[in-house]
Every structure is written in structure tokens, then in C-alpha cells.
């Protein structure tokens with residue numbers, strides 16, 4: 001019997017505030033983020049998209065003075081619980097940044113690094129398999145299979161970003177957070193990443209911060225609109241772009257402010 005698979009909630013945020021010192025950058029955000037879908041965070045510069053994204057895998061822990069209150073659950077588990085190891089969490093909730101940031105190591109080592117520190121491979125052959133699979137899934141294998149010992153930094157910008165995606169995938173994450181992953185890329189490299197996001201979405205929960213409303217409309221199924229630290233509206237991407245409920249969302253998507 002075939003069953004219809006409903007998108008399940010992967011991440012739940014409840015009443016989340018994020019502060020930098022005394023400055024509140026995120027104000028009372030609650031959202032359920034689904035598995036197997038792409039969720040886009042959009043909104044004007046400085047509205048808190050990246051700050052909120054970083055709270056989903058505790059990257060804000062690394063910023064002095066940053067403080068998160070409220071609750072964020074990954075499959076029902078509180079990620080800010082004392083028992084939660086942030087390093088293990090960031091393998092489960094991986095991140096891809098605005099500027100591709102490969103390690104100053106070979107292509108192979110960039111991908112093998114995470115699996116090695118997490119003890120995912122016992123033998124060289126196992127590691128080779130993990131590296132090949134991650135690079136294949138990131139759409140890069142054919143371009144690099146004959147030059148795995150070359151430096152990751154020797155690749156083009158778009159290839160470097162796919163390498164960073166392979167690096168995130170290699171540790172078998174459940175969620176991939178992407179903070180404006182195409183902003184440093186040309187249109188062709190951007191299109192490759194967008195195709196890749198489409199290919200990856202069935203296996204992961206993907207959250208993407210983007211300045212491009214066209215990109216949000218192309219790649220996401222759910223969209224959250226942020227303004228001045230608050231999440232103003234959240235819904236199906238099609239609805240947000242064609243029939244927003246809130247005046248502020250409408251003003252933003254029609255380009256009244258940006």
C-alpha cells in the first residue's frame with residue numbers, strides 16, 4: 001500500500017528572542033519548519049534573518065554577547081538543553097555560508113574532515129565512499145573526481161560553494177541552513193545551486209536566507225517574511241507572493257521598501 005507522506009515538522013521555534021547585548025534582534029518568533037521542504041527567510045536588510053537562522057544550530061553561541069531565549073526543538077529535543085553537544089548538533093543541522101569557505105586543504109580532505117572528527121568511517125575505503133557520495137549528491141563529483149588532491153580553494157566560486165554543500169552533507173545532516181548561498185556567485189553558478197537545492201530537498205529540511213525574492217519564489221515551498229526582528233507572515237510561498245495577508249509583506253514583495 002502506498003502512503004502519502006506528509007511533511008513533518010523538523011524544527012520548532014517557540015517564542016524565540018535573540019539579543020546582542022541589550023539590543024533585541026529577534027522578537028518572539030515561533031515557527032514550525034518542515035522536513036522535505038525548502039523554507040525561505042526573506043525581509044529587508046537588518047531584519048534579523050541571519051540572526052534567527054544562526055539560532056537554529058546554535059551558531060550564535062560563537063558570537064560574544066549574543067543570547068537566545070525561548071525554545072528551539074529538533075525532532076522535539078531542546079537544542080539549547082545542557083545535554084546537547086553543539087558540535088554534534090551542528091553536524092545534524094549543517095550550515096552553508098554566504099561566501100564559499102573551503103578549508104585550505106584538498107578537495108577530498110574538505111569533505112572527509114567532518115566524517116573523520118565524528119568517527120563515521122573506520123577504513124579508508126569507507127571514507128572514500130562517503131566522500132564520493134557527498135560530492136555526487138552535491139553535483140560536483142564529475143568535475144572533481146580526477147583532481148581530489150587539488151586544493152579546494154583552487155575551484156571556481158560556484159564549485160567551492162558545492163564543495164561546502166558536500167562538506168555539510170558528508171556528516172549526514174537532517175537540516176541544512178543556507179545563509180544567502182548564492183550572493184557571491186554568477187547567474188550560472190546560482191542556477192546550479194538552485195537545481196541542487198531542488199534535488200536535495202526530499203532528503204533534508206532546508207532553510208535558506210535570501211535577498212532575492214525571485215530566488216525564494218523559485219526554490220522554496222514555504223516562506224517566512226521578517227521585518228524589524230519579528231516574523232510578520234509565514235505560509236506557502238505561492239500564497240506569500242500572490243496573496244499576502246499582511247500589508248507589510250505586500251509592501252515588501254511589491255518593492256515598496258527593501
Ligand SMILES: Nc1ncnc2c1ncn2[C@@H]1O[C@H](COP(=O)(O)OP(=O)(O)OP(=O)(O)O)[C@@H](O)[C@H]1O
Nearest residue numbers: 020025043044045046047048049050051052063211
Ligand atoms: N554579531 C553581531 N553583533 C551585534 N549586533 C548584530 C550582530 N549581527 C547582527 N546584529 C544586529 O542584529 C540585527 C539583525 O541583523 P541580521 O544580520 O540578522 O539581519 P539580516 O536580516 O540577516 O540582514 P542582512 O539581510 O543585511 O544580512 C541588526 O540590527 C544587526 O545590526
